[in-house]
Amino acid sequence: MTMRTAAGDIEIVSKLGPDERLLAFDVLDGLTRPFKEVPPKHFYDAEGSRLFEQIIEQPEYYPYRTERVILEACAEEIVARTGAAELVELGSGVPTKTLLLLDAMRDAGTLDRYVPFDVSESVLLGSAERLVEQYPGLRVYGVLGDFERHLDALPVAEGPRIIAFLGGTIGNFPPGSRRKFLRGLARELRPQDRLLLGTDLVKDPALLEAAYNDAAGVTAAFNRNMLAVINRELGGDFDLDAFEHVAFYDREQEWIEMRLRALEPMVVNVRELDLAVHFANREEMRTEISAKFTRERLQADLAAAGLRLHALMTDDDSLFALSLSGP
16 A cells, blocks of 8 residues: 655555464464463554553553653664664554654654554554654655564665664563564664664562552553453453453563463353363463563673674663664
8 A cells, every 4th residue: 555645655565464363373372372371462452552551651660651761862862873764663553752763863864764563554554644744755664564474574775774673572572582583683684774672671570560560450451451352353252350460570580471360260262263261260371471681681682683782771770771783
């Protein structure tokens, strides 16, 4: 799909075939394992996105606002160091923090193209239409797809490029998958390109656990909404009230785990998969891991992917970090 407006050009390219059902595959795979799990990318339907917007407003949830503070302080420096004319954003959603980078690129006179990558066509198109109005002359090339599998859909770079993967989302990957994904990103970078990566840092476990167990219960509702997504999309009959939210810091792995715990024995049917799922009393299903990083762990992961750390930017309390790396 290509659109031309008075303000700029918009092109949306889809890598999702009409019969591609990412949720169905992940649910069938995850709920038939000995330890049940469903990946966190399925949190974000319209209700999940609305709840996440509430999560970032909770006083306990520091990652979003801390990363924004770092970007506010460093966006101009990032653009000056890279000379970036093009910004690729993985898991773009509705751009918010990204606007700080686009503003800095515009002010530096280098801004040419924005490449959002997301699984929601409506989000991609809505964001693109707003951005070409906000940044006259901007070209938007949206990729509708799963960034874990469709990096080959990125357009050929036309100028110095930043690939941004913000929000600490890299922490959702287990270590082996994380390095594999970073290797895939490294293959997309030319010598003049840079990866801008947001990573949550190792810190006091009490602070970490509070961020995922807010007093208002918004994260708990967000976690249970995963079951509502399965019910709606796949004909499931999960009773959301029969599961409780669990989030804890694993000190050995140095990551947060989010789970849903069954409050009684039950059988859940997922009609479209012809699947009956048995839950024992207090059996848990994992919905997210969120790894926390030290500088040494980050450098090791980058090095294993063939990347070199060029700059590490943190807030005053060393809660969160943004890193620039390249081949």
